[in-house]
Every structure is written in C-alpha cells, then in structure tokens.
Amino acid sequence: MHNTRPTHAQNLYSIISKGYELPTDDYKHHQWLKPLKLRKGSNSENNFNQLLEQTFLDPSKGGRNNTQVENLRRHWRVLLLNLSFVMYQRHWLIIPMHSNYYSEHYYPKRLGIGYRPTKYIAEWLQEHDYVVLLPGRKYKDQPAKARVFPTPKLMELLWSYFLEIEQPIEAPYLIINEPEGKWESIADLPADHPEKLELAKINEFLKPHQWACKGPVQLKYNSNAFQGGRLYTPFQSLPDRRMRLRINTLIDGENICEVDFSANHLRLNLAFNGGVDAGDDPYTTVGAEAGIESRQLVKKFFTIAMGGDNEVGALHACFKEGISKENFQKLKDASLKIFPKLELFNCWGIYAQNFEGQILKNVMLEGVKAGVVCLPVHDAIAVPIEESGWACDEMRYQWDKQMEVSAFARVTTDIP
DNA sequence: TCTGAGGACACCTGAATAAA
DNA sequence: TTTATTCAGGTGTCCTCAGA
Numbered sequence: 369m370h371n372t373r374p375t376h377a378q379n380l381y382s383i384i385s386k387g388y389e390l391p392t393d394d395y396k397h398h399q400w401l402k403p404l405k406l407r408k409g410s411n412s413e414n415n416f417n418q419l420l421e422q423t424f425l426d427p428s429k430g431g432r433n434n435t436q437v438e439n440l441r442r443h444w445r446v447l448l449l450n451l452s453f454v455m456y457q458r459h460w461l462i463i464p465m466h467s468n469y470y471s472e473h474y475y476p477k478r479l480g481i482g483y484r485p486t487k488y489i490a491e492w493l494q495e496h497d498y499v500v501l502l503p504g505r506k507y508k509d510q511p512a513k514a515r516v517f518p519t520p521k522l523m524e525l526l527w528s529y530f531l532e533i534e535q536p537i538e539a540p541y542l543i544i545n546e547p548e549g550k551w552e553s554i555a556d557l558p559a560d561h562p563e564k565l566e567l568a569k570i571n572e573f574l575k576p577h578q579w580a581c582k583g584p585v586q587l588k589y590n591s592n593a594f595q596g597g598r599l600y601t602p603f604q605s606l607p608d609r610r611m612r613l614r615i616n617t618l619i620d621g622e623n624i625c626e627v628d629f630s631a632n633h634l635r636l637n638l639a640f641n642g643g644v645d646a647g648d649d650p651y652t653t654v655g656a657e658a659g660i661e662s663r664q665l666v667k668k669f670f671t672i673a674m675g676g677d678n679e680v681g682a683l684h685a686c687f688k689e690g691i692s693k694e695n696f697q698k699l700k701d702a703s704l705k706i707f708p709k710l711e712l713f714n715c716w717g718i719y720a721q722n723f724e725g726q727i728l729k730n731v732m733l734e735g736v737k738a739g740v741v742c743l744p745v746h747d748a749i750a751v752p753i754e755e756s757g758w759a760c761d762e763m764r765y766q767w768d769k770q771m772e773v774s775a776f777a778r779v780t781t782d783i784p
Numbered sequence: 785t786c787t788g789a790g791g792a793c794a795c796c797t798g799a800a801t802a803a804a
Numbered sequence: 805t806t807t808a809t810t811c812a813g814g815t816g817t818c819c820t821c822a823g824a
Contacts, residue, residue, distance in 0.1 A: 436789055436822080465813055467792075484790050513812080 376618060380580070381527040383613050384456055388520050390500060391458040398515060399459040402535050402583070402602075403479055404449040410532040419525060420444050428492050443485040449533050451499070451518050452526040456613065457581065457605040460502070460515035463490045469513075490516055498522040535583035535602060537575050541567035543588045543600075563587060566733060573736040579743060580617035581606055585732070587725065598725045599732075599744035615784050619741050619752045623784055627759040628748040629727075629767065630778040633720040634670050634710075639771040640719070642709025648778060650707075658702035660695060669699045675717035682713055723770060730766045731759070748782075756781050 391397045406413050424444050429437050447461075454461045467483040470476045476486075494501040499516040518526065542564055558564075571584050581602040589597035606614035615626060629635070631650050638644040647653060655666040668689050676682040686696045703710055728744045735742035735751075740758060743750040751759045760779050767777035 439790080466811090467814090470791085482791065 377528055377531050380456065380530070380613060380616060381523075383611050383616065384458070384607075385520065385523060385527070386611075388523075390517055391460055393460060393502065393515075397459050398462050398513075399450075399454055399457065399605075400462050400475065401446060401450050401479055401481070402453065404446070404453055404533050404535055406449070406529065406532050407534055407578075407582075412529050412532045416448075416529050416532075420448060423525065424448065428489070439482075440485055440489075443481055443489055446479050446481055447486070447489050447493075448526065449529075451516070451522065452529050452533055453581065453602070455518045455523050455526065456530050457602070458607050459605065460517050462513045462515050463487075463501075465490070465514040490514070493522070531580060534581075537571050537582075537584045539568065539571075539584075541571055541584060541586050542597075543586050563729075566729060569736055570729070570732050574741065577620055577741045579603060579619045579741070580614075585744060587729065598721050599728050601744060603743050603750070604745045612784075614745070614750070615782060619743070619750070622752040622754065624750050625753045625756045625759075625784075626745055626748045626750045626782040627756060627763055628780050628782065629724075629763065630780050631667075631670075632724065632747045633674050633717060635776065635778070636720045636723050636771065637674060637716050638707055638710060639773050639776050640723075641711050642707075643773060644707060644709055645773070645776045646707070654699065654702045654706055657706055658695070658698040660699065665691060665695070666699065669696070670703075671717075673700070673703075673712040674720070675715070676713055677715045679713045727763070727766050727770045730770070731762050734762050734766070753783060756783075 406416060420441070425437070425441055428444075429440055450461050463486060464470070465487055470481065470483040470486070476482070490499070490501060493499040493516065497519055498521055499518055501514065501516045542561075567585065567587055574585065583602040585599055585601045587597045588600050603614070603617075606617065608614040615624065617624060631646060634650055635646045638646045651663045651666040651670070654670075655661065655663055658666070660666060669686060669691055672685045672689065673682050676685060683693065683696055687693065691699070700712065703712065724747050728747075728749060731749055732742045732744065738758065740751055740755045742759065749759055749763060760781065763779050764775075764777040768774055771777075
C-alpha cells in the first residue's frame with residue numbers, strides 16, 4: 369500500500385495546510401455526511417480509535433451510560449471521518465440542526481446518526497476550537513443548513529487518516545439530480561438496464577484498487593434517465609487549481625496524470641451542429657480575430673455563451689466576469705465568422721455534459737477491459753502516469769466515435 | 785425506583801420573501 | 805405597507821431504555 373507512505377500523506381497535508389483559509393461558502397462547496405470507513409486492515413485504525421477515545425469521546429461523554437457512550441462513539445466516528453474527508457476536498461460539511469431532518473430522512477438513518485448527539489458534537493467541536501460552525505439560514509432562494517469546517521487545530525490531528533478513508537463502493541450508481549420524488553424512476557429501472565450494468569461493471573473493477581477519496585463512480589442524470597448524465601466520484605472534488613492537490617495523489621501507489629479534452633464544449637458544439645473541426649486552439653484563433661489577447665477571457669466568453677439560453681442573460685453574465693459589452697460583441701462576431709455553424713445561447717452546456725459523460729464512461733469501460741484504473745474528473749480522466757499514452761489514444765478514439773467524426777478530438781496531459 | 789440520554793413530535797421564533 | 809408563507813433553528817413534552 370504505497371498510498372499510505374508517510375511521505376506521501378505529509379506531502380498532501382503540507383499542500384492543504386499552507387495558507388489555511390475557509391472554503392467558499394456556496395452550494396458547490398457544501399457536502400453531506402457520507403458513509404465513510406477506514407480501509408479494512410488499515411494501519412491507522414488503532415491510532416484513529418485512540419484519538420477518538422482519548423481526545424474526543426472521553427472529554428465529551430459526560431454522564432452517559434455504556435449504551436449511550438457507544439452511541440456517541442458511533443457519532444464521533446462518522447463526524448471525524450467526514451471532517452477528515454472535507455478538509456482535503458475543501459468543502460463545508462453540512463450538519464442539519466433540525467430534529468425533524470433526522471427522523472424523516474433516509475441518509476441519517478443509514479448512517480445511524482440522530483439529532484441530539486450530532487448537534488452536541490458539532491457544538492462541542494466549536495466550543496473547543498476544532499471547527500468553524502456557520503449557522504443555517506434561509507438566504508434568498510438559497511436556504512443553507514448549518515455547516516462546519518475543521519480549524520488548523522483539528523486538521524493537525526486528522527491529516528494522517530485521509531488516505532485510509534474510503535466510501536464503500538456500493539450501489540446505487542445511477543442517481544437523478546432532481547427533487548427526491550423522482551428517485552423512484554431510477555430505483556425502478558430494470559436490473560438489466562444497460563447503464564446500470566455498465567456502472568456496476570466499472571465499480572466492481574475499481575473495488576480492489578486504491579486512490580485518494582476513494583468512493584463509487586456514479587452517473588448522475590440531469591433530469592431523466594433518457595437524457596444521459598455526468599460521471600461523479602468524490603476524487604474529482606479534490607482541489608487542483610488554487611492548490612495542486614489532486615494531481616499529487618496516487619493510484620495504487622503510482623503517480624498519476626490527467627488527460628483533458630481541450631476546448632471540449634466548443635469542440636462538441638461544432639462537431640454536433642456542423643461536423644466541423646475546431647482546430648488545435650480555437651480560443652486563441654477567436655481571440656486573435658476579435659483582437660483580444662487573453663485566452664482566459666475568450667474561454668470565459670464561450671463558457672457563458674454556450675451555457676445560457678439567451679443572449680441578454682449571457683451579456684449580463686459576461687459583464688459580471690469583466691467582459692465589456694464591446695468585447696462581448698467582438699467575441700460573438702469573431703466566433704460566428706470563424707465558425708458559422710457554431711450555436712450560441714442555446715443551453716449547449718447540458719448537452720455537452722451528457723456527451724462528456726457518455727464518452728468518459730466508454731473510456732472507463734475500455735479501461736476495465738485493459739485493466740487500467742481510470743477516474744473521471746469533469747472533462748478529463750486520471751490514470752496512472754505510465755498509462756497516459758493509452759488514455760490519450762482511447763479518449764481521442766471514444767470522442768470521435770461518439771460524435772461520429774474522425775480526428776476532431778484533441779487532448780492535453782497534466783502531470784504532477 | 786430514580787436518573788440521564790435521546791427519539792419523536794408539536795409548536796415556537798425569526799428572517800426572507802411573495803402576495804395582497 | 806401589511807400579511808401570509810416558507811424554511812431554518814430552538815424548546816418543551818412524552819416516552820423508552822439502560823444502569824446505578
């Protein structure tokens with residue numbers, strides 16, 4: 369288990385502990401409690417149990433009897449494992465402070481946690497400066513439950529367990545990203561539904577392998593089971609832009625690389641709408657035509673213009689991102705001059721995500737055949753570094769096959 | 785039998801928002 | 805501007821359970 373090398377764990381901890389700051393407080397950075405476990409046979413199990421007993425359980429158990437202490441111990445375990453997970457993912461951990469949530473929902477029951485002990489622990493941790501606790505509030509259109517994030521004091525105690533923690537790989541692997549009522553349509557899919565079988569195959573293959581933030585790979589549908597969906601796994605939540613954490617993790621003890629589709633949504637849009645190749649670097653080409661040097665700005669324009677469903681909304685969104693009305697017009701004109709068949713302002717983002725999901729799923733299925741561990745990361749695949757050649761070839765092949773074109777796909781490789 | 789803890793539930797307050 | 809609604813957290817009550 370090279371993943372447990374102290375040097376590797378220390379390396380990851382030093383990345384996240386440098387310049388400690390709280391995560392952004394928005395929905396993208398909120399995470400529900402997960403059914404996490406220390407890996408079977410993990411070396412850290414004893415240390416973790418000792419920490420749990422001495423540092424947290426003993427000082428907090430008060431006058432509880434044996435059964436109640438056991439119950440509190442279970443709560444401590446769930447919360448500490450989840451806090452260790454979110455401190456690397458840089459997500460707030462959601463702790464609903466409402467008794468009805470625990471009596472009415474499936475997930476707290478599955479985790480075996482209740483309102484009073486959970487609330488007690490969250491407040492105890494805050495009182496002892498182990499977490500920052502933000503109270504829940506009903507913000508405009510965006511209610512937020514109470515949430516916590518570890519302080520450096522707690523991170524110092526938990527950092528070494530992160531690589532030993534995993535979410536058991538268990539079904540359901542197909543999830544619908546909509547209100548709870550629609551769950552049934554997925555739960556009722558026949559056992560031989562092709563995507564159910566494919567995801568089961570991928571997850572079965574991944575079970576014996578090791579990687580950071582190990583958990584199931586799920587296909588999340590946007591609205592229904594006939595529209596396709598996106599692949600999700602906890603690994604992809606590891607930060608990699610502001611701090612280069614994800615790329616410095618290992619798969620089965622080996623360094624990894626991430627193979628990305630370049631300018632993917634734009635490329636998919638052109639392939640789908642006109643069978644047109646976007647060229648090697650469409651952002652730079654459009655930027656040059658529009659007289660705008662910043663490739664980043666051009667990329668932002670395309671993200672917004674292909675994501676929204678109307679031009680006025682896109683104009684406002686662009687303005688917020690620092691793209692003036694004048695530059696918006698220039699970029700729009702340049703884009704349509706170079707790519708007359710490009711379709712903007714038509715919610716392409718959702719379709720693109722569905723194509724991406726299908727392509728990455730097919731790459732993963734080929735990975736199963738070839739014995740290569742592939743982890744989906746948005747529009748990229750992470751593989752052990754010695755498989756980068758295989759991954760580049762397979763990703764290009766599956767992209768072209770899905771879009772029914774030849775040699776349109778471009779990939780780039782990111783290494784530690 | 786008493787006590788502490790906690791599950792379930794009802795009802796409260798408070799803030800934000802929508803409707804009148 | 806007022807009132808109603810929604811959705812957070814908070815509190816009190818009733819009940820059960822385990823241990824002293």
